Amino acid sequence: MDRTQIEATVLDMVNKAKAAARVIGAMPAALKNTILLEVGEALIAQQAFILAENAKDMAAAEQKGISAAMLNRLQISEKGIKDMVQGLREVAALEDPVGEVSEMRRRPSGITVGRMRVPLGVILMIYESRPNVTIDSAALCLKAGNAVILRGGSEAINSNLALAKVLQEVLAKHAVDPAIVQVLSFTDREGIDCLLQQEEYIDLVIPRGGEGLIRAVTEKSRIPVLKHYKGVCHCFVDEDADQEMAIRVILNAKVQRPGVCNALEGLLVHREIANEFLPKVATALKEAGVRILGCHRSCLLCDEMIEPAGESDWGTEFLDLALVVRVVADLDEAMDYIDRYGSKHTEIILTRSYERSQRFLREVDASAVMVNASTRFNDGGQFGLGAEIGISTTKLHAYGPMGLKELTTRKFIVYGAGETRA
Amino acid sequence: MDRTQIEATVLDMVNKAKAAARVIGAMPAALKNTILLEVGEALIAQQAFILAENAKDMAAAEQKGISAAMLNRLQISEKGIKDMVQGLREVAALEDPVGEVSEMRRRPSGITVGRMRVPLGVILMIYESRPNVTIDSAALCLKAGNAVILRGGSEAINSNLALAKVLQEVLAKHAVDPAIVQVLSFTDREGIDCLLQQEEYIDLVIPRGGEGLIRAVTEKSRIPVLKHYKGVCHCFVDEDADQEMAIRVILNAKVQRPGVCNALEGLLVHREIANEFLPKVATALKEAGVRILGCHRSCLLCDEMIEPAGESDWGTEFLDLALVVRVVADLDEAMDYIDRYGSKHTEIILTRSYERSQRFLREVDASAVMVNASTRFNDGGQFGLGAEIGISTTKLHAYGPMGLKELTTRKFIVYGAGETRA
Numbered sequence: 071m072d073r074t075q076i077e078a079t080v081l082d083m084v085n086k087a088k089a090a091a092r093v094i095g096a097m098p099a100a101l102k103n104t105i106l107l108e109v110g111e112a113l114i115a116q117q118a119f120i121l122a123e124n125a126k127d128m129a130a131a132e133q134k135g136i137s138a139a140m141l142n143r144l145q146i147s148e149k150g151i152k153d154m155v156q157g158l159r160e161v162a163a164l165e166d167p168v169g170e171v172s173e174m175r176r177r178p179s180g181i182t183v184g185r186m187r188v189p190l191g192v193i194l195m196i197y198e199s200r201p202n203v204t205i206d207s208a209a210l211c212l213k214a215g216n217a218v219i220l221r222g223g224s225e226a227i228n229s230n231l232a233l234a235k236v237l238q239e240v241l242a243k244h245a246v247d248p249a250i251v252q253v254l255s256f257t258d259r260e261g262i263d264c265l266l267q268q269e270e271y272i273d274l275v276i277p278r279g280g281e282g283l284i285r286a287v288t289e290k291s292r293i294p295v296l297k298h299y300k301g302v303c304h305c306f307v308d309e310d311a312d313q314e315m316a317i318r319v320i321l322n323a324k325v326q327r328p329g330v331c332n333a334l335e336g337l338l339v340h341r342e343i344a345n346e347f348l349p350k351v352a353t354a355l356k357e358a359g360v361r362i363l364g365c366h367r368s369c370l371l372c373d374e375m376i377e378p379a380g381e382s383d384w385g386t387e388f389l390d391l392a393l394v395v396r397v398v399a400d401l402d403e404a405m406d407y408i409d410r411y412g413s414k415h416t417e418i419i420l421t422r423s424y425e426r427s428q429r430f431l432r433e434v435d436a437s438a439v440m441v442n443a444s445t446r447f448n449d450g451g452q453f454g455l456g457a458e459i460g461i462s463t464t465k466l467h468a469y470g471p472m473g474l475k476e477l478t479t480r481k482f483i484v485y486g487a488g489e490t491r492a
Numbered sequence: 493m494d495r496t497q498i499e500a501t502v503l504d505m506v507n508k509a510k511a512a513a514r515v516i517g518a519m520p521a522a523l524k525n526t527i528l529l530e531v532g533e534a535l536i537a538q539q540a541f542i543l544a545e546n547a548k549d550m551a552a553a554e555q556k557g558i559s560a561a562m563l564n565r566l567q568i569s570e571k572g573i574k575d576m577v578q579g580l581r582e583v584a585a586l587e588d589p590v591g592e593v594s595e596m597r598r599r600p601s602g603i604t605v606g607r608m609r610v611p612l613g614v615i616l617m618i619y620e621s622r623p624n625v626t627i628d629s630a631a632l633c634l635k636a637g638n639a640v641i642l643r644g645g646s647e648a649i650n651s652n653l654a655l656a657k658v659l660q661e662v663l664a665k666h667a668v669d670p671a672i673v674q675v676l677s678f679t680d681r682e683g684i685d686c687l688l689q690q691e692e693y694i695d696l697v698i699p700r701g702g703e704g705l706i707r708a709v710t711e712k713s714r715i716p717v718l719k720h721y722k723g724v725c726h727c728f729v730d731e732d733a734d735q736e737m738a739i740r741v742i743l744n745a746k747v748q749r750p751g752v753c754n755a756l757e758g759l760l761v762h763r764e765i766a767n768e769f770l771p772k773v774a775t776a777l778k779e780a781g782v783r784i785l786g787c788h789r790s791c792l793l794c795d796e797m798i799e800p801a802g803e804s805d806w807g808t809e810f811l812d813l814a815l816v817v818r819v820v821a822d823l824d825e826a827m828d829y830i831d832r833y834g835s836k837h838t839e840i841i842l843t844r845s846y847e848r849s850q851r852f853l854r855e856v857d858a859s860a861v862m863v864n865a866s867t868r869f870n871d872g873g874q875f876g877l878g879a880e881i882g883i884s885t886t887k888l889h890a891y892g893p894m895g896l897k898e899l900t901t902r903k904f905i906v907y908g909a910g911e912t913r914a
Contacts, residue, residue: 092831092855092857095855095857096854096855169854175876177874177875177876179869179874181862181865181869181874183869183874183875183876186853186854186861188857190887190888191857191887269710273886273887273888274887274888288691288714289714292710292711294716294886294888312910315910318910318912319910319911319912321912322912322913323912326912326913409514431608431905432518432591432608433514433517433518435514435517435610435613435903436903437903437904438903438904438905438906439608439903439904439905439906440603440905440906440907440908441906441907441908442907442908442909442910442911443603443906443907443908443909443910443911443912444908444911444912444913446912446913447601447603447605447906447908447911447913448904452599452601452603452605452913453599453605453904454597454599454605464695464716465612465613465695465696465901466612466695466696466716466888466889466901467716467888467889469901469902469903469904470903470904471904479887479888479891480891481857481858481859481860481861481891481892482859482860482861482870482875482891482892482893483853483860483861483862484860484861484862484863484865484869485862485863485864485865486862486863486864486865486866486869487864487865488734488737488740488741488864488865489741489864489865489866489869490740490741490743490744490745490748490865490866490868491744491748491866491868491869491874
């Protein structure tokens with residue numbers, strides 16, 4: 071397509087999305103839930119069609135020589151469809167946040183003022199290869215009363231269009247505007263660029279993917295962007311920590327699922343217990359297959375278990391069985407280190423000290439700050455938000471896991487009896 | 493200054509601000525309040541110095557041939573200083589939002605999760621000529637635990653630096669990092685451009701000024717921007733409205749202070765009462781000196797009181813004794829009009845109908861939606877937020893008047909006892 075066609079297509083999409091946002095914004099929860107459950111049924115009924123469209127993407131990707139890991143993420147399996155259906159059921163079961171009224175108070179003027187939770191409007195999702203994001207994101211946006219425009223990876227275009235078709239057929243069956251969920255039907259990069267200029271129509275952009283994608287979207291977008299940057303999570307082991315518990319928590323944080331953003335990437339150990347604790351934890355980590363890069367002191371204490379860390383290793387998001395270790399003088403040095411190398415994702419302290427637990431909770435700036443618990447708990451499900459659409463590591467609008475509520479906003483409502491301002 | 497010097501100066505400022513943010517973020521409310529009250533005392537004690545520095549700006553502005561209105565906004569009077577002091581006292585009296593913990597709940601895993609209200613970090617204020625914004629904004633940012641960088645109009649540079657000096661001397665007296673409040677000390681435009689790239693250091697930009705300023709900042713900024721666009725506020729007079737009350741509310745909304753963003757700019761009248769109501773309201777508005785531009789029908793009904801409106805008049809922010817009037821068929825047509833021409837600021841319905849009041853409250857998308865009350869109530873003070881730093885007309889983070897709470901965010905905190913994720 072040429073530039074004029076792209077602009078015309080995008081403008082048509084955003085206009086349709088804005089109109090559809092009014093429809094979904096006013097839809098009662100019962101109908102939204104029925105639609106979500108029926109989409110699940112339709113995914114199963116149309117499994118053959120979806121797998122066939124996905125096979126086209128897989129064939130094209132293989133021809134292009136795409137890596138096995140990428141192919142794996144691109145593939146939709148029967149199990150993958152079952153997972154999508156399960157996800158739809160879970161979202162249908164969540165409480166509808168729209169319409170909640172809070173903080174209603176009579177003011178001295180006589181008016182009664184409160185806040186009503188309302189959808190954001192139109193959300194643009196930009197994501198990479200995994201086609202299941204199409205259904206997962208659409209379900210969350212729809213349940214929160216938003217219209218959504220989906221722009222997945224170009225290699226997944228047939229899969230994404232197939233999934234959107236199934237979804238839109240259910241909407242059409244209920245005589246509901248199918249533009250509530252739209253997939254960008256072409257893969258030219260100019261399509262994204264043009265969408266990111268539509269601040270009059272789109273209320274929020276959520277990029278899901280690597281740091282490069284998020285930075286590129288932030289640079290180009292005039293629309294507010296919810297950013298989920300990397301997770302460089304730390305654990306500070308205080309001088310009086312329960313050492314057995316510490317080893318258990320550290321192993322869980324690093325080893326249980328090393329490739330995710332809430333996995334542990336850096337260990338800070340109080341110098342008073344370094345001699346005793348470091349060899350123990352290093353042994354446990356080595357047994358679990360973890361590569362350890364450490365400061366000079368920790369290398370001396372642990373012989374060959376710890377390799378010397380280079381300057382660039384501090385603050386690295388390994389996403390793998392690897393981490394850095396540093397011996398620190400006290401809580402202040404630990405917090406300075408976290409301030410310098412952390413990514414505002416998840417930071418934990420292991421301690422028996424009331425005072426230091428409180429200082430850590432108050433003073434450390436991260437989306438989740440924890441005492442004596444694994445970093446792996448920073449997750450919408452674990453925190454009780456239900457399904458999550460991402461974990462925000464910037465502070466505007468949402469900080470930490472984003473559930474349905476974070477896909478809404480609150481407007482002020484006023485009940486009066488003819489009051490005027492003096 | 494050349495580009496390299498500007499970049500070095502800006503980088504120095506943002507580094508200092510980030511360090512200062514940790515200091516103010518952890519400061520107890522009592523000390524913050526003492527500082528605010530002492531700044532008030534210092535403003536009075538150093539009034540001669542402030543007025544002398546302001547006189548330099550005034551002289552330079554006069555030489556440049558700046559308009560009388562601009563000169564008026566630039567001038568600091570003794571009354572102006574008293575108002576700043578009063579503002580400081582009001583902010584000191586507000587409850588400190590920082591540290592509030594809410595939604596603490598035990599989760600099935602055993603961990604206890606809640607949310608702690610924390611400062612945003614570093615806020616950049618960009619504003620136009622009025623130097624009182626320097627003190628007002630600094631007070632709100634400081635009370636909410638944030639460091640602030642102020643970039644006022646270049647014509648007010650001496651006034652702003654003088655005010656900041658008074659403020660910083662109070663900070664220094666308490667041995668507190670003076671970089672909590674910094675004024676950009678030079679007026680080159682590249683200074684703003686460079687600041688707007690510092691997303692690693694600055695958490696939020698708040699432009700205060702005309703639409704042009706806000707659009708320019710939004711286009712250039714990589715940092716989230718809180719936008720206060722124009723206020724094109726409407727009133728829909730329903731067929732069964734109390735007509736005397738309607739005239740009273742409409743007059744208040746249009747006439748009480750026509751130059752502000754929550755003043756009425758458009759009147760929509762149900763066709764069932766147009767014959768009776770329009771001549772009455774037009775007479776009242778004309779008596780108050782209001783120019784009325786109307787649709788064909790309203791012109792017919794009101795002879796010479798209403799001039800025909802041109803297409804470009806609909807949706808205009810007059811900020812003056814003028815408004816547009818249109819006769820509409822019903823609530824749906826009124827809401828379609830508001831959706832098309834409104835600016836998501838303030839929309840009101842005057843009605844006796846329960847059903848239509850509820851539909852209007854639910855379905856109209858604006859930062860404040862009201863039944864039977866004047867648009868003029870959309871204000872932080874009137875809504876009970878205390879002093880406000882602006883009225884957001886976009887939906888991310890804040891929608892409507894922004895008080896202290898809107899200058900903070902919430903992080904998750906977790907109390908555990910060694911829990912790990914299964």
